[in-house]
Amino acid sequence: AKRNANEPEFMQAVKEVAETVIPFIEENKKYQNKMLLERMVEPERVIMFRVTWIDDAGKTQVNRGYRIQMNSAIGPYKGGIRFHPSVNLSILKFLAFEQTFKNSLTTLPMGGGKGGADFDPKGKSDNEIMKFCQSFMTELSKHIGADTDVPAGDIGVGGREVGYMFGQYKRLRNEFTGVLTGKGITFGGSLIRPEATGYGDVYFAQSMLATKGDSFTGKTVVVSGSGNVAQYATQKATQLGGKVVTMSDSSGYIYDADGIDAEKLAYIMEIKNVNYGRISDYITKYPNATFVAGKRPWEVKCDVALPCATQNELNEEEAKTLVANGCICVAEGANMPSTPEAMHVFQNAKILFAPGKASNAGGVATSGLEMSQNSLRLSWTSEEVDERLKGIMANIHAACVKYGKDSTGYIDYVKGANIAGFVKVADAMLAQGIV
Ligand code: NDP
Numbered sequence: 001a002k003r004n005a006n007e008p009e010f011m012q013a014v015k016e017v018a019e020t021v022i023p024f025i026e027e028n029k030k031y032q033n034k035m036l037l038e039r040m041v042e043p044e045r046v047i048m049f050r051v052t053w054i055d056d057a058g059k060t061q062v063n064r065g066y067r068i069q070m071n072s073a074i075g076p077y078k079g080g081i082r083f084h085p086s087v088n089l090s091i092l093k094f095l096a097f098e099q100t101f102k103n104s105l106t107t108l109p110m111g112g113g114k115g116g117a118d119f120d121p122k123g124k125s126d127n128e129i130m131k132f133c134q135s136f137m138t139e140l141s142k143h144i145g146a147d148t149d150v151p152a153g154d155i156g157v158g159g160r161e162v163g164y165m166f167g168q169y170k171r172l173r174n175e176f177t178g179v180l181t182g183k184g185i186t187f188g189g190s191l192i193r194p195e196a197t198g199y200g201d202v203y204f205a206q207s208m209l210a211t212k213g214d215s216f217t218g219k220t221v222v223v224s225g226s227g228n229v230a231q232y233a234t235q236k237a238t239q240l241g242g243k244v245v246t247m248s249d250s251s252g253y254i255y256d257a258d259g260i261d262a263e264k265l266a267y268i269m270e271i272k273n274v275n276y277g278r279i280s281d282y283i284t285k286y287p288n289a290t291f292v293a294g295k296r297p298w299e300v301k302c303d304v305a306l307p308c309a310t311q312n313e314l315n316e317e318e319a320k321t322l323v324a325n326g327c328i329c330v331a332e333g334a335n336m337p338s339t340p341e342a343m344h345v346f347q348n349a350k351i352l353f354a355p356g357k358a359s360n361a362g363g364v365a366t367s368g369l370e371m372s373q374n375s376l377r378l379s380w381t382s383e384e385v386d387e388r389l390k391g392i393m394a395n396i397h398a399a400c401v402k403y404g405k406d407s408t409g410y411i412d413y414v415k416g417a418n419i420a421g422f423v424k425v426a427d428a429m430l431a432q433g434i435v
Pocket of ligand 1: 153154155156157158197225226227228229230248249250251308309310311313333334335336360361363364
């Protein structure tokens with residue numbers, strides 16, 4: 001703990017895992033005396049580097065780039081790249097640590113990693129984004145590869161940025177390989193990858209509801225965020241018969257009592273993915289909706305909540321409000337959106353609660369499928385990928401039930417996901433010796 005004392009997000013993520021995994025280790029002799037958890041919290045490698053680029057005004061800019069290569073026991077490092085001004089070592093280590101468990105849960109051979117830069121893409125021109133991505137990849141290319149480390153997108157890194165980074169990697173290495181996932185369909189991307197995290201989150205919530213004999217039909221759903229994960233979670237929840245009444249960004253949330261249907265969602269996608277604009281623009285086209293500035297959507301009454309924006313975006317008070325308003329299911333689309341206190345509120349109320357490492361694993365799982373397709377040099381159909389995604393989410397749900405269900409029938413998805421994720425990585429580490 002001392003070594004990481006100034007890394008609050010990382011400490012938060014480790015504490016959550018330790019609380020459930022340490023008792024499990026104490027009950028299972030096989031995992032004792034090998035410092036397994038101690039080894040897992042120490043990244044195999046951390047790379048930090050200068051990223052310099054020239055903006056449109058001709059001014060030289062300097063950012064800091066990172067890649068955390070956390071754990072390669074079960075496969076090449078795998079995890080997204082985040083471009084956001086808040087990016088620092090603590091946030092990326094928390095994400096890389098969570099990623100190790102998540103990737104293990106998918107059952108695919110992927111280790112854990114994460115990277116990014118403190119670069120703010122907001123307000124940057126397309127040319128500036130390309131310049132930044134090229135400079136970032138110029139250094140990163142020395143440390144990654146299809147069999148070593150395979151990054152993907154995350155906050156601030158979507159299809160456009162992955163494309164620019166892939167182009168630069170190819171130019172530098174003279175290799176066309178599956179070194180990044182989330183690529184465009186014309187150059188090795190997988191169908192359904194853009195949809196996968198949001199869809200997977202909703203498939204997982206569907207399995208959770210099914211344990212109570214329930215479904216999305218007729219449910220009021222509150223979604224936070226309006227980026228990649230939020231958009232496709234909204235789409236799938238709507239397709240399954242739910243009514244999504246909110247979406248948000250860092251400036252506030254929109255509330256649409258009639259529900260954000262397919263046509264309205266298409267408008268949000270235009271605002272966010274084409275114009276790189278603000279969620280508040282929604283009310284200019286749909287004046288019946290309201291925009292609530294500077295607030296988060298958890299005060300809105302709902303049956304199901306899908307937090308899909310960022311870490312620590314749902315606190316204890318907000319969790320209490322959700323429970324008091326009758327929310328029965330929270331499935332995290334983002335990574336660690338609920339604070340530890342919020343998580344305890346959901347668990348004490350015994351409502352269905354899934355941590356991101358289980359419920360948002362559909363994205364990286366489909367990235368794993370993209371890697372397989374690249375290696376085979378072929379492309380599967382949307383239906384084929386979607387079927388595999390559904391199967392993987394169902395398996396993750398089953399693993400959570402296996403390790404998380406108590407004698408009263410309550411399913412602790414946090415415990416279930418942590419132990420199931422731990423077992424596979426720990427077994428591989430034991431077999432590979434003290435390295
Ligand atoms: P995007 O960049 O597409 O969208 C992020 C959304 O969250 C935007 O609406 C953004 O608003 C909002 N947001 C970001 N930072 C903050 C903040 N500090 N406060 C309030 N709102 C914020 O990212 P993704 O949709 O890809 O990622 C969302 C979450 O899902 C992250 O936690 C990510 O790690 C996680 N995730 C993503 C996966 C993927 O496949 N993309 C896979 C698994 C997890 P604004 O535009 O105002 O910044």
